[in-house]
Amino acid sequence: MLQTKHLSKDFIQGDSTIHALIDFSFDFPKGITAIMGPSGSGKTTLLNLLAGFDQPSQGEVHLAGKRIDNLSEDARSDIRLHHSGFIFQNWSLLPTLNAIENVAFPMLLAGASKEKRLAKAETLLESFGLKHRAKHKASQLSGGEQQRIAIARALILEPQVLFADEPTGNLDSVSGEIVLELLRQHTQDERRLVLVTHDAEVAKMSDRILYFRDGKFEKIEELK
Amino acid sequence: MELINLVFRNLKSRPVRSFLTWLGILVATTSMILFLSFGEGLRKALDSEMQNFGPEIRIVAAGTSAFSAPLPELSPDMLPQLEALKDEIGIETISPLVVMVKGGGFSPTSGFLFYGLNQETSPKLFLPDAKPIQGRLQPHPDGAVVGFKKAEQSNLKIGKTLRLGRDQEVEIVGILEETGTLSDSAIFVPLTVLQDAMGTKNYGTFLLNLNNNVDIEKASQKLEAAFEGIEAQSMSEAMEFAKKSLRIGDFIRFGISAVALIVGALLIANTIMMSVFERTREFGLMRAIGAKQQFIFGLVLTEALFLALTGGLAGVLLGYIGTIIINIISVNYVGIALSALTFRLAFFALSVALVLGLLSGLLPARNASKMPVIKALGRA
Structure with a gap:
């Protein structure tokens, strides 16, 4: 479902080469996999490569049975749309759309009719306890509400893989707990969630933690 | 339809800038209509004079x-x-x-x-x-x-x-x-x-x-x-001469109005460029969710075309009102309707506005769609 083979990413900075990620091979099991490490350890680089935002210098990324690292930008967009969802730390809603339209946006890209889109988005919002905020724009929503809407949007096309980059990083503890609970709920089945975090408390809710340092994978800690 | 809705919302989210740009297109199209409507009016008046004029030859002193x-x-x-x-x-x-x-x-x-x-x-x-x-x-x-x-x-x-x-x-x-x-x-x-x-x-x-x-x-x-010491001028000759003069006039008037149109096009380009710059992360987010390059390209280009089309249509309408006012005055002062908004002039003005909208939207649309996702998201 989600696998890396000898994945490396180098960045050229002036005359020097920075090895942001070095030879990482891993087959992500179902459940939540947290990625931890200090700044510059390669966590974000790995997430960018897994989500198909960037292309590796070496190695392969396989998602939903397809090798995605060598695909075109548009082909990777297509994989992202149908097989994965991404939850950013902040600024993750489209500002001109209201909550329900934000949730339904991936279905618009997938070509679904307006009725279908809004019906499914409404169901999701209801299950997230946000139906009453459906017509509100991002600027009218709290950080926690925005993040819950971003999760609903990531889930609307029922992807097998979710990526989350510090999803509670900008939230207060109560909102953070609600967001984590939602993520937990939606990774009960076969779904995989790859979660980058600095927060040990957040990492504790995962099934395993992968530790990185200086671009290298250090160790895996199985929690469940 | 969804695209138009998204475009409209984005323009509405920056109302002053969008309105000023739209106004720029409107003024440019109106000025082109008014300038060129003189040629159309004179041509119509000339045709009507000539149709009414019986004799085929006019003898005058050389x-x-x-x-x-x-x-x-x-x-x-x-x-x-x-x-x-x-x-x-x-x-x-x-x-x-x-x-x-x-x-x-x-x-x-x-x-x-x-x-x-x-x-x-x-x-x-x-x-x-x-x-x-x-x-x-x-x-x-x-x-x-x-x-x-x-x-x-x-x-x-x-x-x-x-x-x-x-x-x-x-x-x-x-x-x-x-x-x-x-x-x-x-x-x-x-x-x-x-x-x-x-x-x-x-x-x-x-x-x-x-x-x-x-x-x-x-x-x-x-x-x-x-x-x-005489000249026998045929009326068709005179007509040709007059039409040639009108065509020269048309070129001059188009040249003048083209300045207004170019300014209008630069306004659109500036607005769209600024809008693309401000929305870099938004486009990155769309791409991250799964939007293809073509979607972003279409979104930005439609925005330019939407401004050009609506501004152009309003410009044609205002130009039409302008020709009516000019004609009221010119009929009073020189006895003939000098200005005319023909279908071909309205079509031409609208086409020029659309082509300029297209040209001024192409570069920002291309930039927005080709930007790497990781860069647009600020994750590079």
């Missing part, structure tokens, strides 16, 4: 330009000589004419344009559908027949006397129906009275109608060969 009032330089001896050539050349009728402009030139508000017609010539020569609304049609033997506009503007009524010279006076015996042509501003008087007023026995011009199937160009050549 050097008289196609649309000026001819001076009385043609000798009275020419009339019998022309009569003698009637059969040989194929002339049907000969109408000698004298033209006098008095007062403020061709301006119907301050000037008077007199046509001296002989007994056989009717104002119908200029206006086949001419009908009097008051009095009679024929100025002969002793009166003046006044065009509708002239009568209205100078408050000329039946029975009033017009003084043409020191001892020459004519009474108004008829007022013509409005025709919408320059003849609405003319006054038709007996030929001999006008000649006396001008102190000459000469004629200004001979207007010739030819028999059917007579080649106008050949007839003109024969006439110019038969008389020295």
Whole structure:
């Protein structure tokens, strides 16, 4: 479902080469996999490569049975749309759309009719306890509400893989707990969630933690 | 439809900037419509004048330009000589004419344009559908027949006397129906009275109608060969000359209005560029969710086209209102509708606005769609 083979990413900075990620091979099991490490350890680089935002210098990324690292930008967009969802730390809603339209946006890209889109988005919002905020724009929503809407949007096309980059990083503890609970709920089945975090408390809710340092994978800690 | 909705919302989210850009397109299109509508109006007026004008050939003294009032330089001896050539050349009728402009030139508000017609010539020569609304049609033997506009503007009524010279006076015996042509501003008087007023026995011009199937160009050549110091101008020639002048005018006017349009295009380009710059992360987010490059390209380009189309349409509408106002004024002052918004002009103006919208949207659209996702998201 989600696998890396000898994945490396180098960045050229002036005359020097920075090895942001070095030879990482891993087959992500179902459940939540947290990625931890200090700044510059390669966590974000790995997430960018897994989500198909960037292309590796070496190695392969396989998602939903397809090798995605060598695909075109548009082909990777297509994989992202149908097989994965991404939850950013902040600024993750489209500002001109209201909550329900934000949730339904991936279905618009997938070509679904307006009725279908809004019906499914409404169901999701209801299950997230946000139906009453459906017509509100991002600027009218709290950080926690925005993040819950971003999760609903990531889930609307029922992807097998979710990526989350510090999803509670900008939230207060109560909102953070609600967001984590939602993520937990939606990774009960076969779904995989790859979660980058600095927060040990957040990492504790995962099934395993992968530790990185200086671009290298250090160790895996199985929690469940 | 969804795309248009997204475009509209984005433009609405930056209302002042979007409105000012839209206004720029509107002003540019309106100015183009107004500039070019003069050409269309003059062309229409010319067509209408020419359609109403019966004679095929106008004989004038050499050097008289196609649309000026001819001076009385043609000798009275020419009339019998022309009569003698009637059969040989194929002339049907000969109408000698004298033209006098008095007062403020061709301006119907301050000037008077007199046509001296002989007994056989009717104002119908200029206006086949001419009908009097008051009095009679024929100025002969002793009166003046006044065009509708002239009568209205100078408050000329039946029975009033017009003084043409020191001892020459004519009474108004008829007022013509409005025709919408320059003849609405003319006054038709007996030929001999006008000649006396001008102190000459000469004629200004001979207007010739030819028999059917007579080649106008050949007839003109024969006439110019038969008389020295004259020009036999065919009406189609005059028409061509006028249309050529109009085309030159069109180019000049288009050149001027193009400046406004280029400014409009730069406004769109600037707005869209700024909008793309401000929304870099938004586009990155769309791409991260799964939008393809083409979607972003279409979104940005549609925004430029939407501004251009709606601004252009509003510009055409405002231009149309402008032409109506211009025509109200020009009909009052010069007697003809100078401005016209034809379908082809509206189509042309709208097409130019759209093409400029397209061109000014292409680069920002390309930049937005080609930006790597990771860069757009600020995760590089």
